[in-house]
Amino acid sequence: MLSSTSAAAAEFARRRQSPVQRIQNQLHGHPWLSPLFLLVITFVIFSILNPRFASPNAQSLLLQQVAVVACLAIGQTLIILTAGIDLSVGAITILAMMIMASLAANNGVPGWLAILIGIGLAVAGGFLNGFLVTRVGLPPFIVTLGTLSIFTAVALLYSGGSSIQNNRLPAIINWTGETFKIGKFNITVGVIMVLLLYCIVGFALTQTAWGRHIFAVGDDIESARLSGVASKRILLSVYTVAGLIYGFAAWIQIGRAGSATANGIPDANLDSITAVVIGGTSLFGGRGGLIGSLLGALIVGSFTLGLSLAGVDQQWRLFAIGVLVIVAVSVDQWIRKVKA
Amino acid sequence: MSTMEKLPLAIDHIPDSKHAVYDAEPILSARDLVITFGRVIGLDGVNLDLYRGEVLAVIGDNGAGKSTLIKCLTGAYQQDSGEVYLDGQPVSFKRPQDARENGIETVYQQLAVIPALDIASNLYLAREERRPGPLGSVLRMLDKKGMKQRAGDAVQKLGIQTIQNMGQAVETLSGGQRQAVAVARAAAFGSKVVVLDEPTAALGVKESGMVLDMVKQLRDSGLAIILISHNMPHVWEVADRIHIQRLGGCAGVITPQSHDMGEGVAVMTGAKTLPS
Numbered sequence: 049m050l051s052s053t054s055a056a057a058a059e060f061a062r063r064r065q066s067p068v069q070r071i072q073n074q075l076h077g078h079p080w081l082s083p084l085f086l087l088v089i090t091f092v093i094f095s096i097l098n099p100r101f102a103s104p105n106a107q108s109l110l111l112q113q114v115a116v117v118a119c120l121a122i123g124q125t126l127i128i129l130t131a132g133i134d135l136s137v138g139a140i141t142i143l144a145m146m147i148m149a150s151l152a153a154n155n156g157v158p159g160w161l162a163i164l165i166g167i168g169l170a171v172a173g174g175f176l177n178g179f180l181v182t183r184v185g186l187p188p189f190i191v192t193l194g195t196l197s198i199f200t201a202v203a204l205l206y207s208g209g210s211s212i213q214n215n216r217l218p219a220i221i222n223w224t225g226e227t228f229k230i231g232k233f234n235i236t237v238g239v240i241m242v243l244l245l246y247c248i249v250g251f252a253l254t255q256t257a258w259g260r261h262i263f264a265v266g267d268d269i270e271s272a273r274l275s276g277v278a279s280k281r282i283l284l285s286v287y288t289v290a291g292l293i294y295g296f297a298a299w300i301q302i303g304r305a306g307s308a309t310a311n312g313i314p315d316a317n318l319d320s321i322t323a324v325v326i327g328g329t330s331l332f333g334g335r336g337g338l339i340g341s342l343l344g345a346l347i348v349g350s351f352t353l354g355l356s357l358a359g360v361d362q363q364w365r366l367f368a369i370g371v372l373v374i375v376a377v378s379v380d381q382w383i384r385k386v387k388a
Numbered sequence: 389m390s391t392m393e394k395l396p397l398a399i400d401h402i403p404d405s406k407h408a409v410y411d412a413e414p415i416l417s418a419r420d421l422v423i424t425f426g427r428v429i430g431l432d433g434v435n436l437d438l439y440r441g442e443v444l445a446v447i448g449d450n451g452a453g454k455s456t457l458i459k460c461l462t463g464a465y466q467q468d469s470g471e472v473y474l475d476g477q478p479v480s481f482k483r484p485q486d487a488r489e490n491g492i493e494t495v496y497q498q499l500a501v502i503p504a505l506d507i508a509s510n511l512y513l514a515r516e517e518r519r520p521g522p523l524g525s526v527l528r529m530l531d532k533k534g535m536k537q538r539a540g541d542a543v544q545k546l547g548i549q550t551i552q553n554m555g556q557a558v559e560t561l562s563g564g565q566r567q568a569v570a571v572a573r574a575a576a577f578g579s580k581v582v583v584l585d586e587p588t589a590a591l592g593v594k595e596s597g598m599v600l601d602m603v604k605q606l607r608d609s610g611l612a613i614i615l616i617s618h619n620m621p622h623v624w625e626v627a628d629r630i631h632i633q634r635l636g637g638c639a640g641v642i643t644p645q646s647h648d649m650g651e652g653v654a655v656m657t658g659a660k661t662l663p664s
Contacts, residue, residue, distance in 0.1 A: 255527075255529045255530055257518075258528075260505065260513070263504055264502045264513060266504075267502050267503060270498070271498065271499070272500075272502060275573075276514030276515070277514050334502075334504040
């Protein structure tokens with residue numbers, strides 16, 4: 049009796065899947081394949097519209113332009129994987145940026161110490177978010193909506209709305225903006241730093257128990273808790289690590305922009321979320337990964353650069369990004385319906 | 389060393405195959421458990437003995453104290469008075485993790501498996517194993533291949549046949565297979581007692597049959613199993629002894645052979661009382 053049902057099941061497993069079903073299965077196992085595919089198409093289309101897009105100069109510029117958002121997307125990915133969201137990402141980054149620059153330029157604090165304090169403050173900001181989510185039990189959307197305003201206000205109050213140019217900053221703070229050549233590409237230290245962060249956090253996410261617990265908590269927090277996973281501790285650690293990442297992003301942003309201003313990264317919040325979503329990580333938690341977010345950031349950046357090189361109005365960029373997000377979420381829904 | 393007396397078994401005649409089971413000392417015992425919630429009496433002096441290699445079903449109407457009893461035994465509640473003994477030694481569990489560390493595992497009604505992860509990851513959730521050497525201790529790298537291998541071995545040793553591929557994502561499994569994963573996780577790590585809370589509640593006929601077969605296999609491999617269930621046919625099919633809770637106390641312990649389902653339900657609802 050059991051053998052006939054397992055034979056029928058085996059028959060089903062061996063069934064010839066239509067190409068669509070095969071693609072669906074592959075995407076399910078490797079969610080970063082669809083953003084990769086999208087990135088390639090984007091590259092091809094914009095290269096056709098303006099061959100300069102494919103040049104090493106343009107691609108180098110692309111990498112530099114997306115470095116900060118890609119960095120923020122690391123922290124945002126971790127948080128979204130736990131079925132949370134961080135609206136305060138830009139605010140924490142700006143606060144860290146202003147503190148870093150101001151301490152070094154106005155208070156004579158040595159560069160390395162200013163960086164450390166700035167990053168430390170970003171960690172504290174992330175910790176505050178995590179604390180409010182886990183101990184007070186507020187939904188992440190609400191918490192980060194509140195801290196978004198709080199951190200932005202603190203940054204504005206502290207900086208008085210003024211900006212600090214990089215000629216007043218010590219070399220180590222500007223170091224992330226230094227470029228060097230790899231073949232025909234101009235790579236900044238900041239870009240390398242972001243890629244390194246992707247490797248480190250990606251390793252932790254895929255090769256350690258901490259990473260697995262993040263997926264477990266995001267997929268079904270109650271089941272994770274009943275299974276013995278320290279759910280609250282995982283959540284707290286995720287928000288805190290995200291804060292650390294935002295601190296590095298602040299350092300990279302100063303190097304890239306050549307200055308520290310309170311409105312240096314106006315679209316950081318939405319752009320980081322967009323990169324994560326386009327990259328295949330589900331807003332409902334538990335599914336996705338870091339590679340996708342890097343690809344997502346590159347796709348968004350490619351649209352910006354590609355459209356401007358093609359002479360198209362920047363307003364279309366917003367339109368295109370909006371369409372991309374909806375397509376990405378729809379594909380995610382479709383992938384979830386796979387049959388093994 | 390224990391001066392505690394074994395409770396009467398309620399089995400008229402122990403079949404030869406079961407002598408080894410019931411001649412041994414109980415693995416888990418409770419004596420005079422009392423717990424109150426304000427003015428409500430949860431447990432009113434309940435006694436229980438559980439032996440290795442048996443399935444003890446706990447049945448009772450809602451509010452009779454089944455869940456309360458189990459929660460006292462597994463550390464989710466602390467009783468107000470009374471003793472719990474594990475392997476003859478008095479124990480006092482402050483939280484479920486304590487009970488788990490002592491070999492008492494619970495499979496909750498909602499299963500507590502993570503659909504996004506694969507079977508091996510679920511089996512090893514919260515007890516992941518790292519690679520040997522510096523890769524494991526310094527970098528904290530997981531031994532994924534090893535865990536997958538050992539998960540497969542454990543499942544095979546438990547005689548569970550419904551799950552084969554340890555790399556399969558749990559979300560693709562049927563209800564009965566997910567139940568198998570949950571039970572395998574409870575049974576695979578050297579546990580002494582496995583508590584199953586309504587394991588067939590959400591399953592159809594065929595899958596319930598598979599789960600009950602699995603329960604029998606676990607019992608035959610020497611585990612002690614407590615089965616909470618409202619499903620009388622399933623209880624009568626798989627239980628060795630049946631502990632009936634009523635109004636916070638034990639209304640009696642029967643066996644599928646000594647009483648039929650109708651009589652069991654009658655005791656449960658108070659329509660019939662057993663001679664004590």
